[in-house]
Amino acid sequence: MPTSRIRKEVDEALFSFVDQRRPLLLGISEDLAALMAALRALLQGGKRLRPAFAYWGWRAADGEPYGDGIVRAAASLEFLQASALIHDDVMDSSDTRRGQPAAHRRFETMATRMGWPGAAAPFGEGAAILLGDLCLAWSAEMFEASGLEEERRAAGRQVYDLMRTEVMCGQYLDLLEGVRAQGTVGRALKVVEYKSAKYTIERPLHLGAALAGADAATMGALTNYGLPLGIAFQLRDDVLGVFGDPDETGKPAGDDLREGKRTALVALTLERAGETAAAELERRLGDPALDEAGVDALRTIITESGGLAACEEMIEKYAGQAHRALNIAPITAEARDALADLAVKATARQS
Template identity: 75%
Template sequence: MPTSLIRKEIDEALLAFVDRQRPGLLAISDDLAPLMAALDALLGGGKRLRPAFCYWGWRAAGGGSDGGIVAAAASLELLQASALIHDDVMDSSDTRRGQPSVHRRFEALHRAQGWPGDATAFGEGTAILLGDLCLAWSGEMFETCGLDDARRRRGRAVYDLMRTEVMCGQYLDMLEGTRGEATVDTALRVVEFKSAKYTIERPLHLGAALAGADPRVTAALTGYGLPLGIAFQLRDDVLGVFGDPAETGKPAGDDLREGKRTVLVALSLERAGPAQAAALRRRLGDPALDRPGVDELRTIIEETGGLAACEAMIERYTGEAGRALASAPFPDEARDALAGLTVAATTRRT
């Protein structure tokens, strides 16, 4: 099945699940309608990479046409929604997917209604609750996907591990930002657990487990998925500094403003002279960083060779994933689809 068609089926399954949940929330109170509107807006965007990798992990392991796999895979979008909502609160991000982040949306609602109290606290609290709701619904959608009990039982262990790892990775990311320093090795540790496993390796494993994969297939999926996941996040790091806001949906240089201790930043600091390093450390994490400030830091990252080194790492990890895929014991259809997803994950501009 072409990857584009899988996206259509994933979207349909996801939106159908949310629509089934809607009457229950609105029966509690019409005041919950803004929560659903915020979720609808967030789910309207996104690349659907995690469900796609889950589906093709299923096919790589010999899974057939059972319709339940689409709903199981689509549940990962609710897990991703939860992670994004919470991540935006922790990073004080103003936008997500080209629109106000959830906490900013509800902060604005508070102000527009003229309610008493702290609008910022209301926005953050509401976002935390909506993120929690998405996390709960991700599990519910998985459990009601239509696959039989034995298959769901095999997948549940992977699903639980995936959720644990991404939360640990998020903490490690916060920790690096708080410490104010990160080496390439510590930044790569964050990449592995916050993004690489969560975005690609574990979704592949989830699909494979649901299909009843043997250990040889699971190992081959790791050989392909983990380096590709690292390359995916390194590309995200580059876009966070050099991406076009019209395409990324986030302000220019937002990762610099948020003080992200990424591999890109660590590579730049390793190569920087004293004055360059001092300027990068001084301006990184400044919430008031303006466009000239962003341009200054971009210039430092380029002139130190940090950007070129990061691009070289992306190429190396992508090549490793490609070699693993070429020798993997997967059906041709799955191998071809995963090759297409490799390109989508590493050459994107959003």
């Protein structure tokens, strides 16, 4: 199945599920229409990478090439992703997501526009947290309602449960690095592994493979490919968070710097920068008022210190590991070709 077809079918399954749940929410209260609107707006964007990797994990283990069950199970990962993004934006005080206001800003603006007397910002954050919780619940509900046999779902459920635990642990470690403000490359890579790499590529592959009844050798081969690729994917995302085109990333240029994210890119820069440059980066990192000139100054430090080049080398290293593992993986030829194409998409120099 071509990647474009996977995306189309995932979208259809995803929005069909939302439409089926809409009467339930509106039956509780018409006020919940705003919640549904915010969710639909967020779900309109995204690359659908996790469902794609889940589908090709299924095919790698010789699951049948077509079937609504695997599409619905894979699509449920988009609710988990939506939950993670909504909560992450609240924790990072992000203003935008996928080129539009972040969910908590959307609700805050609604409260302000309506002239309600209560505090708008806490309402926005609270409403977003609840929407994220709803998405988390719906991820499990959609998976269980996929139509796949219970035996298959039981095998996949173990992976799904582990994935949810890992991503929340990774998010906590990310918060911890921010408050410590003394990050190392090693600790940054630990965050990368659990907040992104496993959650974005390795576990979705495992989910699809487990649903297809994969053996231990196949699962191990998918780890050897998926984990290093996931690390390369997040390192690329970290670079784009500083140097990316806002039209491509959906976020203002340099937003990761304003949010003070302690990424591997920042840690690599601090290891290599001179004392004055490192102090400047530390002083300005996390300044929400950082303007375009400030972003450019920090980009210069990251580039001239060798931090950017070191990060690019690391991306190439991990991507190379993934490609070598894929070449010898005991999986179907069709899946190998598709996963090679997804590897290029995941680590490309544009978002």
